[in-house]
Amino acid sequence: MNCGLSQQRIVQNFNEKVVIVFTEKTSNLTKEAIHxxxxxxxxxxxxxxxxxxxxxxxxxxxxxxxxxxxxxxxxKSNRVILTADLDYACAHAISKGKPTYIAFSGRCRSYLTQFYRWVSDAHLIRKLRLGKGKHKSTNVDDPYSYLGIHPDWGNGNKIFQYNHTMSFIKKAILQSRQETLTGKRKE
Incomplete structure (x- = not known):
């Protein structure tokens, strides 16, 4: 995804203001490319x-x-767009009740894949998709995400509660144990 074109679409097509946050880990090369x-x-x-x-x-x-x-x-933001390597920032934005969009989630591995699958299944995030220009389809429910009708945003406060999180972890551990015992992969 070309960062400059994405910013251009957000600013010009959607008339939004953008805040780009660089962390201490953001390389100077990345900063220069974005500038x-x-x-x-x-x-x-x-x-x-x-x-x-x-x-x-x-x-x-x-x-x-x-x-x-x-x-x-x-x-003060209306929505938050993050790269997939920022799981802590994603959890923070979700906990504040902000619509959260993730870029590059398809490149995740290991626990990041599991984390983004979990929050996506709970309808707390959507994949970022900025089409070229205005959408020509009438099925646009959310111009920042994929075409079609999206379910309502999930409740991050409910999902991040201790009991819900522990039940999810327990289920994942039991599935992993079952895979080990039977030699069959989970569904």
């Missing part, structure tokens, strides 16, 4: 796109101040 793509594809991007880079925030800011600023960004 370059914005300059090339979005005229006057300064009014529509804000970049929050936690690695270069003022050194006088405490960790608590950075957390408060990040919380404010999430609270």
């Amino acid at each position: 370059k793509a914005m300059k090339e594809t979005i005229p006057n991007h300064e009014s529509s796109i804000y970049i929050w880079d936690s690695a270069v925030q003022e050194s006088t800011q405490t960790t608590f101040d950075k957390i408060k600023l990040y919380e404010s960004i999430i609270q």
Whole structure:
């Protein structure tokens, strides 16, 4: 997915404002590529796109101040779009009741695959899909996700409760044990 074109569609087609959050782990090469793509594809991007880079925030800011600023960004947002490597940020956005979209979830492995399957089955996230231009189909329920009718967003507070989480983990362990005993894969 071309980052510059995706941002361009969000800003120009949907008339949205975008906040790009860089963590301490975001490489300088990635940051430079995103800056370059914005300059090339979005005229006057300064009014529509804000970049929050936690690695270069003022050194006088405490960790608590950075957390408060990040919380404010999430609270003021209408929807959250994340890359699939940010499972903690996904859980945070879901817990705040924000519609959450995930990019690149098909590239996940191991526990990330299981996590995103779990939250997707609970209707807490949707895969990000930004079509080229305006949708020509009349079946568009959510222009940020795939075509068709989507179920209502799930309740993240209910899903992340201790009892529900423990029942999911218990079921996964029992299925894994059954696979080991019988030699057959789960359904």
